Amino acid sequence: MPSSDSPSPIIGDGSAYDAVVVGASLAGCATAIQLGRAGLRVAVVEKQPDPSAYKRICSHFIQASAVPALERLGLLEPMEAAGARRSRMHMWTRWGWIEAPPERAARGVNLRREVLDPMVRTTAAETPNVEMMLGWSAERLLRDGGAFAGVVARNREGEERELRGRLTVGADGRDSRIAELSEVPVKTYPHNRIAYGGYFEGPAPEHSPDASLWFLDPHWAAAFPTDGDLTFYAAMPTKERLPEFKEDPGAALVRFLADVPEAPPIRESRLTEPVMGKIDMTNRMRKPTADGLALIGDAALATDPLFGVGCGWAFQSAEWLVESVAPALQGREPLEQGLERYRRRHAHQLRGHAFFIHDYATGRRMNPSERLMFSAAARDPKAAEIMEAFGTRQIRPQQMLPRLLPRAIAVNARHALAR
Template sequence: MTKPENTGYDYDVVISGASLAGSAAATLLARRGVRVALLERHSAPETYKVLCTHSLQACAYPVLDELGLVADIEKSGAVHNQARWYTRWGWIEPRAAPTGPALPFGYNIRRSTLDPLIRSRAAETPGVDLLLGHQVTGLIEEGGRAVGVTASTPRGERRIRARLVVGADGKDSAVAKFAKVPVRESENTRFAYLAHFRNLPLPGGMSHTWFLEPDMAYAFVNDDGVTVVAVLPDKRRLPAFREDLEGSFLEFVRALPEAPPIDSAERTTKIIGTVNYPLLSREPTAPGVALIGDAALTGDPLWGVGCGWALETAKWLAEAVAPAAAGRGDLDRALELYARRHRRRLRGHQLLAADFAKARPFNPMEQLVFAAAARDAAMARHMYRFASRLIGPRRFLNPAALARAAAVNIRYHRIASRTARRPHKVA
């Protein structure tokens, strides 16, 4: 147990939620000299999130590296998340340039493997107290700001005072509600169901995503020979799915281009999902409060960004607030720095995702870029960097990229037109 200093606080920071965002933030803050109480409402240390894409995009790799988890993740059998994407113009298959560096990668790894791993890393970090069975029931407030939490525990209610309260408690964040942080909700007009399969071979052993306009699907190869298969149809198909979930799920997958051989695979889980998963956005800070992961921004599950953003926002918070949280700076100023970085890095991604969540076909600009990416290796790499959240929308749709996409498509159609006009030889 970390011994508190005589500051009037039990800890410098109290974090609600010991999943990816909370555990990463606790570890990174403690390494910077911050005393952290990491609260988890579940009592079992091996608790993990079930409904998830189980994918860490390449944007998360630097955080995993800083946490010292890369070797452990590799040892656990995690799969580098290379992918190919189906479109009406053909497959987009990102590959490294012949003379260039390898493509950056993240990992596909089941949360049953990842969550206990990252939580144990936090628990073993000096300066972190992992408090299981602690569910936040309210905020302690003084002078219009949060100065701690009240929590329900197996031994009764507990008050924990801290300079900063961090909500890492998911899209339905109790911390955000207690802090009265407004939420902006964008409707998601797709629903989602997924299941895990063993012995489900995919070409090249790599993950697949299908852009079916407006429906979506993906198959992500994971650790221990397990593949996560998800379908994300337009909600207009929901009544039929509800009549026969298993039959509708299997029929959907069988109809995919180059469909994975799902009938010969072993399904290892139930088919689970959600029929209402809106995209949520909150301001990432309030007086004495910071929100990370899904508590601040809940993305569309079809993009698989949640795990990566959970780790990135944890890192951004630790970098911004650590000195002030330890009593060596202006905490409000530090929180503003975190909020500005959060908005700058993620708001554009969320706006594009919210628009695409309307279950619509590709718009003209998307048609331009996706068609070019299916026809040109450089454009495929450009799209890969955006899909991995290594670049933002402005760089993705910058004038040079759009000009190249246009040139690629014009060249393709000229070649196709010349080929069509050539006389066919008669045998």
């Protein structure tokens, strides 16, 4: 059997795909499902051979902004049938809880990746026109003239296949090899918090099935009720707290959550599997397009998980890409037109959010304007509603600020006068 150092000669199967997608997780599968349904031929290359593989480090709170995309994919119903929790958000701040009126607050979705990832992958594999290649890793990019034109994929036996496609899609996560190989411009922003979390069974936290987040400023904690009557407890303190978490992650997590104000019942709960942690979460923002190539999900934008946006944006960016490039792949316009449309849409939707997320990811405390808005949102239901729409990424900062700032000034002035 050839070793990976001496690969066997490339086998080209002679077929050309409309798109070659690298990565069969949320973003890659969502893209394949939509392209396949549009009658386009797609190869999906995934390095994990196991169809039930899943991303292990993730709190999987999918923001309300992504729910319409999940519905259009036909995934929301099976997710609910598999026990997904439909959660709103309650945010603790030192000024009180921020809680939008329940009838006005949108609900996100929470389902363990252990259940979600295989479900999305099976749906993609069963979609007409989609060829799922599990156990194949994209190793090199192919070029046709100046444009990217697919990948060379290698399996564990060292066999190599050339997969040619008019569009190459990097859906291979925050350390994207496709992004690296294509040399698209990348900007990095420091991240100064650590993330530890684990599944517990026991009494439900107070707001269940809603999620509770504690903005301890600068530390952060959360309780996410999820399927199987489990709660995922998460701690994201700044890096000074790393030694205690490294020494005994389980004990540190329980201590941390039990110490937050109005603490959830973590001490009365039982950890069901080992606590997981992630220390390096440098934010990466890449140009999401090049000639013949697009990046989606974390490959395009990998941000601080504190705000729980990556899964939702994986589904949403897949949809933006397919809507942008399908006309070109169906032969109705040049591909660069579709790619440029996607680049602009990605920037329009996510750049403003990314700016604020990256700024807070340094581990700093809230600045005066954040204190103004958070305190007002804790005091006033309308301000809470605007904050909730922003936090669940249904509105962009450019839409949130002109609505929330004037209201926050008025609310806090009234509050000061009343005192």
